[in-house]
Amino acid sequence: MGKPLTGRKVLLIALAFFGIVIAVNVTMAVKAVKTFPGLEVSNSYVASQTFDADRAAQEKLGWVVEPTYDRGVLSLVIRDKGGLPARVATLNALVGRTTMASEDVEPEFSFSGGIFSAPVALAPGAWLIHLDAVAHDGTKFRQRIDLFVDK
Template sequence: MRDKAAVHRTFTGHHMLNVMAAFFAVVIGVNVMMATFASRSWSGLVVKDTYVASQEFNSKAAAMRAMAASGISGNLSLSHDVIHYDIHNRDGSPATVQDVTVRFRRPVGDREDFQLVLTKKSEGRFEVEHHVRSGDWIVEIISRKKDVTVMQEAVRIDIAEFGR
């Protein structure tokens, strides 16, 4: 009779099949999880029509160079659910602008994106009251005078909930 302590177990084909099945189950499970996260968090849309965007690139680049050469600059700030935007000339004097629009976009996804028109408080000073949720945002600011874009800029900001 065999002694139970002396029984030696061997690694069989069934063991190898179980190891391989477990390995591939983990790999497939992780891939499904990552694909689900990716499809829920990013629209994948950068531009609606890449051909049209490529045709407009040179004219947009020239307009941006002209805006940079004008010396007009802006400053975006947020405090206590009020969004402030100050725009001034190269010499520091307030720039003459009629309306300012801000577009808040999440870097990933478009479910929380929104656009606001700021109210003119004084020459070169605009603001609007709106609660902005915490996290990372890309803010595009467009300033116009008589339907002509005077300044267009985009800034990336991080809003911390505890600092409000």
């Protein structure tokens, strides 16, 4: 029939079980800390004080952003309420993966024909664009844009 279940075997089974659970938890915690890109704002209370006014000003602009990625070129078309190219004074973007900062890039955009474009190598998969722009009247425009790269 086999050997009897002794106290020693039960202890070894329990130690092996909890050892595996602890090892998995430590591994997951290390991976979470390594891939965390950081804080969005240094002080959420201070950021909340102007949030409603900033959002209202941004919504008043009525800008719509359309991203495309083709053959190593990231393009952003920014249109105003009337569907015309928006009057953008400055444009900065951070392009990265949603879960880790190791592949983050800040492309240098050029403007031509109503399109902001920049050469950037993006591997297939999900990407997130953190767009920071300023209108000619000084209104700040911030938006997070999801981008999926096929090939």
